[in-house]
Structures are given as structure tokens and as C-alpha cells.
Amino acid sequence: MSVFVTGMGIISAIGNNVAENLSSLQERKSGIRKTKLTCHPQEIFAAPVNLSDDDLRNRFQVSNTPHSRTSLLGIAAVAEAWGHNKHLPGVRTAFIGSTSVGGMDKTEKYYRQVLEGNSADFSLVQTHDSGNTSEKIAHHFGIKGYINTLSTACSSAANALMLAARMLEHDHADRIVAGGSDPLTGFTISGFQSLMIYDEDWCKPFDENRNGLNLGEGAAYLVLENEKSISATGNKPLCLLKGWSNAADAYHQTASSPEGKGATLAMKNAIEKSGVALSDISYINAHGTGTKNNDLSESTALQNIFGKNIPPFSSTKAFTGHTLAAAGAIEAVYSVLSIVHQVLLPGLNYKTIMSETRLTPVTEYKHCDVNAVLSNSFGFGGNNTSLIFKKI
Amino acid sequence: MYYIQSSAYISHQDTFRKKGFSKNLSENISTLIKPDYKEFINPSLIRRMSEVLRMSVACGSAALKDAGVITADAIIAGTGLGCLMDTEKFLNNVITIQGGMLPPTSFIQSTHNTIAGQLSLALSCHSYNMTHTQNSLSFEYALSDAMLMLDEQSGNILAGAADEYIDPLQPVANHFGLNRFPLTSGAGFFVLSDKVSAHTQAVLADVLAINDSDENVCKDFLQRNQLSVPDLILTDGYRDDNLRQLRQNFSETPVIPYTPLCGTYATSSAFAMHLAIDILQEKTTHVSGSEIKQHRTALVINQLLPGHTGLILIKNHEA
């Protein structure tokens, strides 16, 4: 059974929908800026979504029950992806969300009240668990039954898409809404600062002088369907999700192995699964966080797979910031855009070639024949996932 | 068919590698009963591990050993609230350390997938590594992923669940009325395989996790397994009316409430599965005072959270 992408929705620092995101990519307009966020004491380079919780609630008519920002961002993305879909008898619809910190944006506020000895507002902690994030989103669209959440740090949403594809392939569902969301939180910003991989300037993926990542927030969800569902919904397929794989680096809790073992395995198995020839991969949306370790390890893994013929690649994280669990879905949307619009998407802030691997990323938005796109998402704990999208 | 080759569980009962433990269950929930972790975990890894990681890696390693398996073809974990101890520690530092640098270790160990990630590190396992987190259904979703994977490829899968208690949970549980039984910790891993082996303990017949608590969910589940009544039911037993209804619906079947035995945590249905596996291997057993004859099927019904149902059907290997 084939897995079709029939819908997608996104909200990120470079736009509140797919069209806005595409035009920002085209105009090379980054969503990262120097900013003072309420959740963090210092001014930092980050990529916030330009809508407050209240804006999101109003825009998407969210009920007045407790919702984490994670859920609200997710609702924004699913609203666009779900579009005119309806619940139909015989079309089994499932929801697979993902998040790395769940409702941490609200938990931070709750726990501050607790530690300051004030009477705490328990409704703030009610949305803490990651499962709640997905249920709130799914219920908003009337999706019941299978509602699940994956949490594998920065590869979460790619894994949600992979699980959705596997379930469709094995006839466990007909239509699945899958993706991920994460908000900016003091917890994650301080976390990456404590690891000394938060760039105090613009992040510079695949540049010799890269010095870490910038965080962003957002959500993206895709609607995946099998043939049976499409014949019932009449949705127009955008492309196929053809290959997927997850592999563990089993090297270190945070760092990637220098030889990129897990990344190489994930790419190799995903390509094999897809049946797509190496030469048919026209563009790679790399994980490319901008940390010394990731970009070197990922470049080495690309060389392991493609040898000297590495397809055009770039990291769009210099636009959106690293959106953690959402990144895999945001970049899946960009991968689909690359196929639908037959374009290569640029990276930003690249100046100097990396001395070890000497690979040059795509720096211009340019038209080109795109057959298949490889999207990489790698997370803490050596969790590596690769997805292959293919033109129909 | 999905075969359960081994089952290793750490809980507030004496469950870890204690075959026949179901005969010696304590009515009172004690403290966490843990093994000497150094027997199962490399000392250089152990120093950074919180309780949930120690429990998980010990159970994962023990389950593989007991199944006679060297490497897992996938590691799949379910956790409702993840690595709470490290999450709280780092969050506390973020809020209280003003202007100073923060120790990164607790941040690194705070992500939900640290459990499965640490297992991959400890076992040098490069295969599929997944973490499901859907509150009270996290374990059931992890199990169904494992079964899907066994449909895709032959192999041995390490699947399990873990959750840990920390003190700041108590006021939250009190506020939301989730304090009927003590809040506790528990972790366990199971080796699942598509092939029977000399180690096979039981058969995992079917699993369902669903955002629904309608009565028909259970009926439909039994029906799709061509079963009218299971020989034994283990259920959370959190709400008396649920328990009463269940005993009414299955008047011929012994119903064992498991929350009073293991305490409350999101993935306690994994404790119930471990208990079911042990009971199915015994000729007869006494649980909560009543004698239970040998049985072939056990159903775990998890409705710990209203509106959510998890169902796990276990069959006796010889059945």
C-alpha cells in the first residue's frame, strides 16, 4: 500500500501557513532575530512565532480549557493541513503527534509559583504531559481512537511521520494526521546554553565557523492517506512518502559519532526502503543544526552514502531556528514544497567551506527537476531518522 | 504470533527476576524494591542515571539475558511522564540559579527518549529506537509498535515502559484527586519475538490503545480475538464503579485490581502484564486471598484515566 501526502500545515517564525513559509524561503528572509523573550532572562538569537497564545486561541476558536502553547501551535498547523477533510465512515483516522517538552511553557510558570512559595495555579501544570499536547490537538478536530505521541527529542516529528507511514502500509489506519510541535521555553534555551552549543550570533549551518544553534518554535502536521482513504476523501496527493528509517547511533547521550554511524544507517535504510536510486535524490533537507559536532558528523554520513556525488543539500534551520520536535515535520513540509514547486531550498549564513569535508550547501532558491527528497532529523540519545519523499 | 520470551520488572513489589512472585504479593505497597544495579549497568554510566534510567537499563539488560538474546532488533519504550527527576532538577536550576551557569547533565537526561537511548548505549544497539508517551496508554502504544515491527521483520524486540515518582508530583495528584493509592515508580522490559523459543513464557495475543472508554471497546476486542470471556482479568481498579461494572459483566472471571498492588503511575499496566505472565505460568495461584486455577488467557484492562482504554491480551504459551 502506498503512503500519500495529501495535506500539510505549518506555523513557524517565517510564516503562519505554508504560503508564507515558501515566500520567506524564496526571499531568503530568516525568522531568527535578537530578542528578549519572557521565558528567558537574556537577549538571545531565537525564532519565535509572531502570534501570542491569545492570538492563536482567537484565530482557531480554541475552547477556554487549559492548552499549552505546544497544543495551540499544533492546532494552527493541523487546521491548515486538515483543511476541508471530514470524518467519514469507513475511513479510520488516527493522530500521531510529537513534542520534546510537552506543556513545559506552562509548567515553567507553575513551578516558579511553587518554588517562590506562592499558591500555585494547577491549571498550568495540567497540560504538562506530552500526551495531553496531542489529545488537545486531535480533539479540536474531532479525531478519536488512535491518538499517540512520540518523543525522541529533535527527531520526534520525523518519527511520527514514519510511524504513520508504517501503520498505513500495514493497514492499521486509512488516514493519519502526523507531525509535531514545540514552543520556545526557558527550559530548552537554558539547556542548549548549558551544553555550550547555543550560538550567541546567527547560526551558520555547514560553515567552517559555525558555533552552535539558535532555537525556534513552531509546528507542522501532514495528512497521510492510503489509496482507500483518497478514494473516499477525494484529496489530491501532493507526493509520496516512500522511505523511512530510524537507527540509533549508540555513541553518546548528546554528541553524534564522528563517523556518523547512526545517521549513515538511517539514510541507507530509508533509501533502500524507498527503492529510489541514489541519483534520483535531487535535494537533501539536512538536519544541519549549526553545531560543530552535528554538521561534521552529518557531512561525513552524507559522504558515506553518496561518496563524491552528494546531491544539493541545505539546512533550513537558519530560517526557522531549531524547532526541536517540530523540526522533522517542518522540514517534511519543506521537502514536499521542494517536490511540488520543483525547487531547491537555500541555507543561510554560509560563507566558508568546512575544512574537513569540503561540502558546499545550496545558498539560492532555484528551480530544478526534483524527483525525490531526503530529509534528515537527528536527536539526543543518538536518535536518527531519515525520510524519503517522492514525486508521484 | 508474538511470543514473550522474557519479562523483567522493578516495582514496589518483589517482582524483579522472582518467578512465582504472584504468590507472594504484599497487600501493602512498600518502597521500591530494587536490585544491585551494578550487576546490570556499567559503573561509568550509572553515576549519571536517575532512578527511572537505572530501573530501565537493569530491566532491559536482564530481559535480554533471560531471553538468551544478545542484541535487540529494536528498543521501544513507553513512558507517561518521562525522566521526571532530571526534568525537575534542571527546571529547578533554570528558575533558581540567576545568572550562573547551569549543569547540563540533568538537561541531557531530561528528554523522554533518554530511557530507550541509554538502553541503546548500554547494549550498543544501533537498531530502531522509539519512545511513546501517551500518558496512561504509553505502554500499550509501545507494545503495538513492537507488534507492528514484528509484522514487518523477524527478530527480537525489547519493549517496555518506565515511570518514576518525584515529590513535586504529590501536590499535583492531590489537587486532581489522583491520590487514592500511593504514587509510585515502576519499570519493566519484555523481549518479544515472532518465533517461539526455549525461553518462551507466554503469547502476546493482542493489544489495543484507544481514546475511548465505551463498554463496547472491550467486547469488540474480545470478539476480534474469538474469545467470549478471558480466564483472568487484571484491571487498574482505580474507580469502584468501574470495578463493580466489570465484575458484573464478567461474573465468572476472577478480576484482580492491580493499582492497589503496584501503586499509581502512568505505565502501571506493564506491571499488570508482568503479573499476568507470572500467573499464567503457575499451576495455581493465590492473589488477594482467592485461589485461581490454571488459566490460559489473561486480559489487562487499563482505564486508569477516564476516557482512555488500554487492553492487553496474554495467552498461556501451551494454550
Place this chain on the structure above:
Amino acid sequence: MMTTWCRWKSDKVLLNGELFFQCDKNNMEDMALQLYRFLKIDYPKFHKMDSLSKTGFLLTEIIKTRVDISRYADDEIALVFANNHSCSETDVKFEHSYLEDKTPSPALFVYTLPNIVTGEISIRNKWYGESSVYILPAFDAGFFENQAEILQAHTKALMAGWLQLIPETDAFIYFAEKTAEESFSTKKNITSISFIIKMENLKEELKKQIIEQLNLEDKKPSDIADDAPLFGDNGIGLDSIDALELIVLLDKHYHIKLSNPEEGKKVFQSINSMADYINQTKK
């Protein structure tokens, strides 16, 4: 110049900076007895001494293993000791003997003067030179320097030091001799000894902090050698996460900010390199 020095800190004795003796018990009386046996001294009177006298006595004996005392006449060595608590331990014990036990102990009474320690050393060695004991609020290098200045006209060598026993043994004695070029009163001597002690304390403190910060549950400070590599398999076996934790440690305890983890590689080679870095940066 200072030719030999000896330091007794809790369960360890260092002679000229190197480990001379380590006790398996961290208890002054047990350790004194073990040290006495280790030195193979036969001097029964030792067992009657109070802890202050034992400390001065033993440290002097250790110094004598390295210095040829015979070249000095019996009145050419001066003794100058100081501490911040006099012989209060013995005073308290004596008070207890007449208040609680109702029988004032003469054996204790004879040690209720702080200068008895110089008496014991003089008797043992048959020395008839200058001797004095001072009570100071805290160790003061300048004070010893002044004493040396005053004494150098009358004497050829100086056995001096700090004999602190409370809350734990923290004592040192040094032996200074006149040479052709230098008198024994050069400031350098005392400064260098206080530097050595400062560094030694710093290293001890660092080891405790590292064990705490990195949760090295099964390690004691004494398991970490000053020069053992902290990273890699041949030493303590720390990794890159630990390096970040050590950066936090420097910030938390010493207010030193390392902004580049690469810098850390040099700094965190060993306890010695960490202590040197802290010392230089704090100057």
C-alpha cells in the same frame, strides 16, 4: 633557607611536598600511634603526651629523618611554634577530670600549658636553645618571618611551625638553616610554604567538588591522584559532558567563566592543571 618541611593534614603527612605517610583512620590519636610505630621510635614518654605535644614531637622526628642535626651544637636550634587554640583540648579534658570525675588528673594538668610541646622536644633532643609558643588568630606568614629576623643573631637553625589540631589536624613544621648566601629568615621560604599549603588545600577542595559535581559515587578524594589524567581511559575516565560540568564547577565555586569548551581541554588535564589555572586566574 628552608631546607625541609613537613605537613600533617587530616589523615596524611607530607614531607617536602611528597606523601610520607597515610593513615587508614582519620583520628588524631590513632594516627599519632601509627606514625610513632612507622617511625620506629622507642621513647615510652611519648605515650603520656597530650595531642599537641605528640604533633610537635612527631613532626620534629620526621624532619630529623631528612636533616643532619648533629652539625648543630645543642644551643644552636631555636623552636618557634604557634596555633590558634593553645592547648584547649587538654584544658577541657582536665576541667572534666575535676568537675565531673572529681579527681583532678595530674597527668593532664602538666599539659595545660601550650609551651609544654617545646619542652618535650627539647628534652627528647637535649636542646638548650631559644624556644617559644605563640597564640595567633590565624596562620600568619609575616609573624614567622619577624620571629626569624629577631632570632637569627643568636641561633643557626630554626624549627618552626603551626600546630593546629581543631577541628582537624592541620599542622606543619619547617626547618630553616643559614647558608653562605642566605639567612634562614628570607621571606621567600614562608611565602613558598604558604603557597604550597594553599595549593594543596585547593587540590583537596577540588577533588571533593569534582566528586560531588560529577556524582562519582564510588570515589574518595584520595582515589584521585594530583597528576592523573582526568579524561580518557588511563585516568579517571571523564567525558565531554563532564567537561561541561567542570566548567560549571569553575563558575560556581571560583567565579571563573570558561566560554570556550576547547579552552577546557588544557585546563582539565589533571587536578594539578586545574589548580594551577584557578590560582593564576584568581590572581
